[in-house]
Amino acid sequence: EPEVTQTPSHQVTQMGQEVILRCVPISNHLYFYWYRQILGQKVEFLVSFYNNEISEKSEIFDDQFSVERPDGSNFTLKIRSTKLEDSAMYFCASSGGSSYNEQFFGPGTRLTVL
């Protein structure tokens, strides 16, 4: 069964450093998403991406964040200068194919900013 994959599973970085979180969505999906979950809190929408551009973004997704689909398979989230409060689990999701209204989530990347 196709699935969304994410790497790395855990990333530790120093405050101020740039990080790139990687995702491989399901191959025939057209819509891609990033979500954030601060420990013990709810899952929050960051951004959605379609046709090589951002289709929607939340207030959380400020200039520190960017997304890219550098090739036909990867979907990345970059945080330019990490802050302590960026520590969270980041989930990638994709939708499309035969199940347009269901998002399939990856296993998440736990980002720890020291």
Next chain:
Amino acid sequence: AQKVTQAQTEISVVEKEDVTLDCVYETRDTTYYLFWYKQPPSGELVFLIRRNSFDEQNEISGRYSWNFQKSTSSFNFTITASQVVDSAVYFCALSEDNYGQNFVFGPGTRLSVLP
């Protein structure tokens, strides 16, 4: 804007008890989709069910059942004969978009099933 409320922050039950997790949603759209996800201690999000707004039939899947009531904007989830492995955080979510966008999660309910 759409909103999802899960009033129960935490629930504890003893194994084999039945438990119902509440979900109330708000939306102005007539077409929308409701979801439940399970997040076990390992952290991943596990899809449980999707329901569209035109299908009010209740659904049963093994020990899981869902009660969708448009009149009260609720989509409650019941686990029958709970087991320790059911211990997790459960999220209700709503999408107003046919392409899975505008996905909003509720705050989650932490279920602890005690042996």
